[in-house]
Amino acid sequence: MNNIHRGYSTSNGGKKSGNGTLLFLGLAALGGAGGYYYHTSTQSVKTASPASPKGVDYSQVYKDIAELLEDDDYDDGSYGPVLVRLAWHASGTYDKDTKTGGSNGATMRFAPEAGHGANNGLVVARNLLEKIHEKYPGISYGDLWTLASVVAIQELGGPTIPWRPGRQDAVGAHACTPDGRLPDATKKESHARDIFYRMGFNDQEIVALIGGHALGRCHPDRSGFDGPWQEAPTMFTNEYFKALAERKWIKKELENGGWQYVDKNNTDVMMLPIELDMYNDKEFKKYFDLYAKDEAKFFEDFAKAYKKLIELGVPFKGDEKTYVFPKLD
Structure with missing residues (x-):
């Protein structure tokens, strides 16, 4: 795989594009028979019987996904960000009280969840990974999407994230989560806590x-x-934390009637409204500042939290192998 660490282009210039935003979209954004059931505290979700997950060579799947990342015609030259966003939005619907949502089921394959505003543009990532699923039909979509995000994070220079299979695919829209479970970038820091506390994060x-x-x-x-x-x-x-802590952020009105923050010295770079509110929150700020000063600590904590995120609600049996994939690039 070629090195795809590069700077951004200020214009897409007609390139194919999909939103690379990971977390804060929310309301701000313009199968088969013969399955079995797994039970939650409030619902039963019919899932497809996996083809043969034990026969999947996950290390080779990792390599094949890595080969798909680079594309000079897509955004800034990599599909990596949109693959991370796919897994994040599939996983971030989890509700710890009802034990519904999460990456198990891969319910974004179905309407209405595929059409939720927060998921705009993610069809790009789902379609890209379809060729991998065709090659490895034994892997569930939930496992494929989360593994693809691990590939993207690692191959774009991020921390190593242990990953294990075990997600089961839902067979229909009955398992879709309601709209509104993902964060809304226009709201305050209390909203971020509401969303993430619902999933079980501190x-x-x-x-x-x-x-x-x-x-x-x-x-x-x-x-x-x-x-x-x-x-x-x-x-x-x-660098995200450094930018937030060290730059002068000013408001910029958008053509759609909304607004965002931009770097006073480089207005191509932006921050979402909720992010400055979070940075100015006393309890949040100490972690923002910590990670701005210590990348190793950020990598360590991100890897732990991200592994937790993509495993929320997954009915692991306890005998799954945990994979620690070596970086290829």
């Missing part, structure tokens, strides 16, 4: 996960916002 884990905004960019036709969070959106670093 303040430190919330800030660590938001560091994933080092990757990707927003697109007006997807989220309503526009631009990357830092100048190298295909490199996983702690």
Whole structure:
């Protein structure tokens, strides 16, 4: 795989694009028979019988996904950010009280969840991974999507994230989660806590996960916002935290009637409204500042929180092998 660590381009210039935004989209954004059931506290979800997951060579799947990442005609040259966003939005619907949602089921394959505003543009990632699923039909979509995000994070310079299979695919829309479970970028820091606490995260884990905004960019036709969070959106670093802490942020009105923050000295770089509110929150701020100063600590905490995120609600049996994939690039 070629090196795809590069700076951003200020314009898509007609390139194929999909929203690289990971976390805060929310309301701000413009199968088969013969299955079995797994039970939650409030619902039963019919799932397809897996073809033969034990026969899947996950290390080879990792390599094949890595070969798909680079594309000079897509956004800033990498599909990595949108693959992370796919897994995040599939996983971030989890509700610990009802034990519904999460990456298990891969319910974003179905309407209405595929059409939720927060999921605009993710058809790009789902379609890209379809060729991998055709080659490895024994892998569930939930496992494929989460594994693809691990590939993207690692191959774009991020931390190593242990991963294990065990997600089961739902066979219909009955398992879709209601709209509104993902964060709304226009709201306050209390909203971020409401969303993440519902999944079972604490303040430190919330800030660590938001560091994933080092990757990707927003697109007006997807989220309503526009631009990357830092100048190298295909490199996983702690630069997001440095930018938030060290730059002067000013408000910019958008053509759609909304607004965002932009760097006073480089207005191509942006922050979402909720992010400055979070940074100015006393309890959140100490973690933002910590990660701005210590990339190794950020990587350590992000890896733990991200593994937790993509495993929320997954009915592991306890005998699954945990994979620690070596980075290829």
